[in-house]
Amino acid sequence: SQQGEEDPQALSIQEGENATMNCSYKTSINNLQWYRQNSGRGLVHLILIRSNEREKHSGRLRVTLDTSKKSSSLLITASRAADTASYFCATEAGATNKLIFGTGTLLAVQP
Amino acid sequence: DTEVTQTPKHLVMGMTNKKSLKCEQHMGHRAMYWYKQKAKKPPELMFVYSYEKLSINESVPSRFSPECPNSSLLNLHLHALQPEDSALYLCASSPQPAGGRYEQFFGPGTRLTVL
Numbered sequence: 361s362q363q364g365e366e367d368p369q370a371l372s373i374q375e376g377e378n379a380t381m382n383c384s385y386k387t388s389i390n391n392l393q394w395y396r397q398n399s400g401r402g403l404v405h406l407i408l409i410r411s412n413e414r415e416k417h418s419g420r421l422r423v424t425l426d427t428s429k430k431s432s433s434l435l436i437t438a439s440r441a442a443d444t445a446s447y448f449c450a451t452e453a454g455a456t457n458k459l460i461f462g463t464g465t466l467l468a469v470q471p
Numbered sequence: 472d473t474e475v476t477q478t479p480k481h482l483v484m485g486m487t488n489k490k491s492l493k494c495e496q497h498m499g500h501r502a503m504y505w506y507k508q509k510a511k512k513p514p515e516l517m518f519v520y521s522y523e524k525l526s527i528n529e530s531v532p533s534r535f536s537p538e539c540p541n542s543s544l545l546n547l548h549l550h551a552l553q554p555e556d557s558a559l560y561l562c563a564s565s566p567q568p569a570g571g572r573y574e575q576f577f578g579p580g581t582r583l584t585v586l
Contacts, residue, residue, distance in 0.1 A: 391571040402475070402561055402577035403514065448513055452571025457502075458527060459571055461513035 364449045364462030372468045379436045381465040383449030384429075392425055392432050393450045393459070403448065406434075441471045473498060477562050477578035485586050486552060492581045494545040494562030502568035503545045504575065505537060506561040514561055520545060521568035552585045559583075 364385040373379050383392070391410050395403040409416045409425045409432065416423045422435040436443055449462040475496045484490050494503065501522050506514035519527035520539045528537075534556075536548040545562055559582055563575040 389571065393571060393574060395577075400559065400580070400582065402477075402579045403563075403575075404577070405574035408571075408574055450571070456527075457519065457521070457568050458516055458529075459504075459575060460516070464511075464513050466511075 364451060364460070366447075366449060366462045366465045368465060369463070370466045370468070372470065373439055374470050375439060375441055377439055377469075379439050379443070379467055379469070381434045381447050381467070383432045383434070383462050385432075385449075385451050385462070386430065388427070388430075389451045391452060392423075394421075394423060394432075394434050395448045395450060395461075397446045397448065397464075399445070406447075436467075439467075439469045441469050443467060444469045473576065475562055475564055475576050475578035477560075477581050479581060480579065481582045481584075483584045483586065484549065484552065486554070488552075489548070489550045491549065492547040492560055492562075492583075494547075494578055495543055496564040496576065497543055498564065498566075498576065499542075500564035500566050500576070501542065502565045502573075503539065504563040504565075505545070505547055506563065508559045508561055508580075510558075518547075519568060526568060549583075552583075554585050557583055557585045 364383045367382045393408045394406040397403045420437045448464045503520045505517040508514040518537045538546040559580045561580045562578040565573040565575045
């Protein structure tokens with residue numbers, strides 16, 4: 361399936377440290393998105409990176425995309441306790457108009 | 472208004488009950504989605520509505536019946552559910568039904584428990 365695999369499954373860091381999450385996928389993509397989900401709540405869109413882009417920034421977020429390796433990473437710099445959440449990558453499965461979510465990384469930022 | 476609202480927030484139902492979940496958006500989005508999410512798992516797509524027409528059904532059992540009365544509203548009718556259907560049900564919308572090309576806006580979800 362297209363579903364992305366995320367690594368690590370869980371990550372615990374101290375406030376102020378950087379957090380890096382990785383996503384690998386199986387088929388070619390046009391775009392890759394990252395979402396955040398606070399416990400038991402809806403998802404919030406963080407960033408969309410297109411297949412012809414290699415890096416994108418939004419505030420403390422930095423996303424990279426390596427289409428040759430079929431992988432993406434999300435870096436959160438200077439983390440805060442409020443960044444504690446699950447983070448999912450998502451890709452479109454071919455031209456199906458379906459967004460398929462990766463397995464997710466649970467990030468815990470300790471104050 | 473950049474919000475997707477869902478009601479109710481919590482729902483407990485027996486296996487013989489009939490209930491409905493409601494989702495609303497006023498952003499003029501033309502695609503709306505239902506997802507199911509089990510604990511510690513990613514959301515799984517159930518249905519996609521494109522311009523108020525059902526365009527994708529991910530082989531969802533018929534005990535789940537979606538409805539899109541107008542471009543702002545999306546319902547999910549539930550009947551004869553099983554305990555394994557207990558999950559967080561998420562509604563989302565996007566400007567166009569273009570899969571990964573647009574961000575999706577999610578509602579807060581309905582936590583469903585089937586007894």
